[in-house]
Amino acid sequence: MIVVHHLENSRSQRILWFLEELGIPYEVRRYPRDKKSQLAPPELKQVHPLGKSPVITDGALTVAESGAIVEYLIDNYGKKKFRPAADTPEFFRYRYWMHAAEGSVMPLLVMKLVFLKTTQPPVPFFIRPLTRAVAAEVGRSYIDPSIQADLAYMERELGTSTWFAGDELTGADILMSFPVEGAASRIDLGPFPKVRAFLDRVHARPAYQRALERGGPYKILG
Numbered sequence: 001m002i003v004v005h006h007l008e009n010s011r012s013q014r015i016l017w018f019l020e021e022l023g024i025p026y027e028v029r030r031y032p033r034d035k036k037s038q039l040a041p042p043e044l045k046q047v048h049p050l051g052k053s054p055v056i057t058d059g060a061l062t063v064a065e066s067g068a069i070v071e072y073l074i075d076n077y078g079k080k081k082f083r084p085a086a087d088t089p090e091f092f093r094y095r096y097w098m099h100a101a102e103g104s105v106m107p108l109l110v111m112k113l114v115f116l117k118t119t120q121p122p123v124p125f126f127i128r129p130l131t132r133a134v135a136a137e138v139g140r141s142y143i144d145p146s147i148q149a150d151l152a153y154m155e156r157e158l159g160t161s162t163w164f165a166g167d168e169l170t171g172a173d174i175l176m177s178f179p180v181e182g183a184a185s186r187i188d189l190g191p192f193p194k195v196r197a198f199l200d201r202v203h204a205r206p207a208y209q210r211a212l213e214r215g216g217p218y219k220i221l222g
Contacts, residue, residue: 002026007040007053008033009219011066011178015054016215018070018174020207022077028214066178067098070171082171093157094165097172105179108147112186115139151183151192158194162201177202181220 002019006012006028019026031041031053045051048064055064056072063072074082084090115135119128154176157164164172180199183189189196202208212218 001058003057004028005031005044005047005053005055005057006215007031007044008216010040010053012054013211013215013218014174014177015056015066015069016211017177017202017205017208018073018082018171020210020214021082021169021174021205022073024077030216065102066175067102070098070174074171082169082174084165084168084170090166094170094172097157097164097176101172101175101179105147105150105176106182108143108150109179109182109186112139112143112147115143147183147187151187151189151195154180154198155192155194158198163198173198173202178220185220 002024004012004015004019004026006016008030016026016028031044033039034041040051040053042051044053044055047057048055048062050064052064054066054069055062056069057063058072058076063069084094115138117123118131119135123131154164161167163169164176177199180195180202184196184199189199
C-alpha cells in the first residue's frame with residue numbers, strides 16, 4: 001500500500017488530494033512541524049535523507065518531490081487519465097505547468113515569505129528597520145512584479161480552458177494548486193478572477209474535501 005509521509009501544512013496535502021482523485025487506497029503518516037522553527041521533525045529523515053515532505057513509499061520504493069510523485073502516480077495508477085495525450089497542444093501546456101509550479105511560481109512565494117520573516121521576531125528589534133527596508137526594496141523591485149506577472153499569465157491561460165492543460169483535470173492542476181493557494185494567502189486575487197475561480201473549483205471537489213479530512217488541519221504557508 002502507498003504510504004504518504006504527510007507533514008502538516010505542506011505541499012504533501014496536494015498528494016493526498018491526488019490519491020483521492022485516483023481512488024486508490026493509501027495510508028497517511030502525519031508529522032507535526034517543530035513549534036519553534038516550523039521545520040519538519042527529524043523523523044522524516046528516516047524516510048528520505050533530506051527529511052522533507054512530500055515523500056511516499058510504495059512497497060520498497062521511496063519517491064520524493066511533488067512533481068516526481070505525481071508523475072509516478074500517473075504512470076502506475078492513472079489508468080490513462082490526468083495526463084493529456086502526447087503531441088497535443090494540451091500536453092505541452094500540461095508539461096509547462098507541471099514544471100512551472102515548483103520551478104517558477106513557488107520559489108517567488110517562498111522568497112516573499114522568507115523576506116517577511118526577516119522583519120519579525122526573533123529578528124532583534126534594533127535591526128528590523130534595516131531588514132524591513134531591504135525586504136521592501138526586494139519586494140518592490142523584483143518579487144512582487146514577478147508574482148504579478150505569473151498571476152497574469154495564469155489568468156490568460158485559464159481564460160482558454162477550465163483547467164491549466166485543457167478541460168479535464170490533470171497532474172498539472174494538482175501541482176499548481178499549492179502555489180495558487182500560497183498566492184491567495186498573501187496576495188489579493190481580485191484582479192485575477194479566473195485564478196480565483198480555479199482555486200474555488202479545486203476546493204469544491206469532493207476528493208479535495210476528503211483529503212482535508214485525511215490530512216488534518218491545513219493552513220497554507222504558515
